[in-house]
C-alpha cells in the first residue's frame with residue numbers, strides 16, 4: 185500500500201472513536217471487522233498465497249476464546265497471561281494437526297480440515313467444564329494501565345492495534361526469504377525444493393501462523409463479548425472467513441480487511457433490509473452472498489483489493505517511479521569453492537529408471553568434468569529430462585548410481601542435492617508468475633542465507649534480504665535481464681523466462697548447472713548472447729549439462745555430447761564425431777523427431793572445435 189494512503193487509513197482509524205458523531209453501532213461493527221480481519225489475514229497467507237484451503241479457522245478462534253474464558257473465570261488468571269497460554273495451546277495443537285492434515289493433497293485437504301473443525305466444535309459443545317452448549321459467561325473485560333477496555337470505543341484501539349500489527353508482520357513475512365518460499369507453495373513443490381526449500385515445513389509454518397492469528401481474534405472476542413458459546417466457532421463461520429478472503433483478495437494482506445469489512449457490513453445491511461422486502465425472517469442474505477460470490481469469481485477472480493490497488497496506482501502513478509530503482513548495494517554473498525578445472529564433477533554409472541514397464545533411462549553412464557559443457561541430445565521421449573530428474577533427485581533411480589564430486593547423491597532428496605551445488609532449469613518453465621523477476625531469482629539464493637520466519641516477520645532480516653536481492657540483481661544483469669527487475673515474471677516472453685530460470689539457478693551458486701532446453705523460444709541474437717554467458721561460466725570453472733534440440737546451438741557450444749534414444753545411450757563423443765556417427769544419423773533420420781534434419785545434424789554451422 186502506498187505510504188500516503190497508509191497514513192490516511194491509520195490516521196482515520198485512530199480518529200474515528202474520538203468523533204462522537206460516529207454512532208456506537210459503527211464502533212461495534214468496526215470491532216467485529218477487526219476481529220474477522222485477523223482470522224482472514226491468516227487465510228490470505230494460508231489459502232490465497234500458499235494455496236492450502238482450510239475450513240477450520242473458526243475452531244482456532246474457539247481455542248483462543250475458550251482458553252481465556254476458562255482460565256480467567258475458573259482459575260482467576262490475568263487475561264494477559266491467558267493470551268500467552270492460548271497462543272501456546274494453539275501452537276501445539278495446530279502444529280500437530282498441521283503435520284497430519286497437510287500431508288493430504290487435492291480435495292482431501294479441505295475435507296480433512298472440515299473433519300477436525302467439526303470435532304473441535306462438538307468438543308466445545310459437549311465438555312462439561314466448558315459449559316457445554318451454554319458456554320462460559322461472566323468473562324471480565326480487559327484493562328490496560330487501569331483503563332478499562334469494557335467499552336467498545338476503548339476495545340476498538342486494542343483490536344485495531346492487533347490488526348495493524350498483524351498486517352505489518354504478514355507483509356514483512358511475505359517480502360522476505362521465507363516469504364518467497366511460501367509464495368512458491370502454490371506452484372507445486374518440485375521447483376522450490378530444487379533450490380533447497382523444505383516445502384513441507386513451510387506448509388506447517390503458515391498453517392500455525394494462520395491458527396495463531398485466529399487464536400488472537402478469539403481471545404479478543406471473548407473479552408469483547410464477555411461470554412463464549414460454541415456456535416461462532418462452527419463450520420459456518422469458517423466458510424464465512426474463507427468467503428471474506430476470496431471477496432477481499434486472498435493474495436494481498438489488505439484484502440483481509442476489505443473482505444471482512446465488505447461482508448460484515450453487507451450482512452448487517454441485508455439482514456435489516458431483506459426481511460422488510462420479503463416480509464420474512466428467512467436467511468435470504470445467504471442467497472445474496474452466493475450470487476455475490478459467483479459475480480466476484482467471474483469478474484474479479486483475485487478479489488476487490490487488487491482492483492482498488494490498480495485504481496489507486498492509475499490515479500497517483502507513484503508506484504511506477506519507485507519500481508525503477510534497483511535494489512540497494514549490499515555485500516556480495518560468499519561463493520562455495522570451485523572444483524579444480526578438469527576434475528570429475530558428475531558421474532552416472534548404469535543409471536536406470538523404469539516407469540512400470542517403460543524403461544525411460546536404460547543403464548546410462550557418462551562423466552562430466554569441471555569447466556566442461558556437455559550436451560545431452562536425442563529425439564523426443566529419449567529420456568533426457570528423466571535423466572535430469574534423476575540427477576536432481578526429483579525422481580528416484582530404479583538402479584545404478586549417481587555421484588557428484590565423489591559423493592553418492594542418488595539416495596538424497598532434491599533439496600539436499602541443491603545444497604551440494606547443483607542448480608537447474610526446467611523443460612516447462614517453472615516460475616512464480618505474479619512475483620517480480622528479481623524475487624524469482626532471489627528464491628534461487630534461498631540456501632545462501634538463513635533467515636527464519638520470526639526474523640522475517642519482525643523485519644530484522646534487512647541486511648540478509650538486501651544481500652539476497654543484490655545477488656539476484658547481479659545474476660539478472662549477467663544474463664541480460666537487468667532492465668526487467670520489477671516486471672512480474674509472468675509478463676516476460678517465454679524465451680526471457682527461460683533466461684530468468686538460468687539467473688535463478690546461478691543465484692544458487694552452483695558447481696554444476698543443468699539446463700533443460702535453455703535456447704527454446706530464443707531469437708538468434710538472444711541465443712548468441714546466451715552461448716556467450718555459458719562459455720564465460722564454463723571458463724570460470726562451472727560445469728554445464730544441457731538438453732537442447734537446437735543443433736546449431738549445441739554443436740557450437742558443447743565440448744562433449746551424449747546421444748540418447750529410447751532411454752539408451754546411443755553414442756558419446758565430441759560434436760564433430762557425433763555429426764558423423766551413423767547410428768546417430770539413423771536415429772534422427774528414422775522420422776522419430778521432426779526437430780532434426782540431416783543438414784542440421786551434419787553441422788551446417790562450424791562446431792566449437794572447428795572455430
Ligand SMILES: Nc1ncnc2c1ncn2[C@@H]1O[C@H](COP(=O)(O)OP(=O)(O)OP(=O)(O)O)[C@@H](O)[C@H]1O
Pocket residue numbers: 539542544562563564565566567568569570571611
Ligand atoms: N512420470 C512419468 N511417468 C511415466 N512415464 C514417463 C514419466 N516421465 C517420462 N515418462 C516417459 O519416459 C520417456 C522419456 O521421457 P523424457 O521426458 O525423459 O524424454 P525427453 O528425451 O526429455 O523428451 P523431450 O525431448 O520430448 O522432452 C517418455 O516415453 C515419457 O513418456
